[in-house]
Amino acid sequence: MAPNLASDILNFYQQVYEIVNLVPKGRVTTYGAIAKAFGTVRSSRMVGMALVAAHDTDCNLPIHRVVNRNGLLTGKIHYHRPTMQELLEADGVRVINDQVIDFQQIFWDPLSEL
């Protein structure tokens, strides 16, 4: 491999983007699930940061399909226009009070589904 300084970190972000990009429409995933997919279960925070960086890197990713483990739209605060709820509902996901309905039902696990 080529452990070039922060290049390893960028690789981490790239991993997150790829997973998020693979999330099927109408499904949602969690930070912990993505982190667990990399083996960094306790680094779930890093996943969120990757999404923040994603805003400046590429906004084409369905990052609105990523919610916290409680099914709550925690990342909504970082959205400028159409809120996550609008985007999620556009995908067929029902959201009430920033909370995903039947979250457990539409939950997409990158480890099981991928």
Place this chain on the structure above:
DNA sequence: CACTTGACGAGCT
């Protein structure tokens, strides 16, 4: 250069 905050999660009390 050092401290604080942060799209989280899990464990313990």
Place this chain on the structure above:
DNA sequence: TAGCTCGCCAAGT
């Protein structure tokens, strides 16, 4: 059941 603490690591101030 609910509330508090710790771990993780990076970015921003």
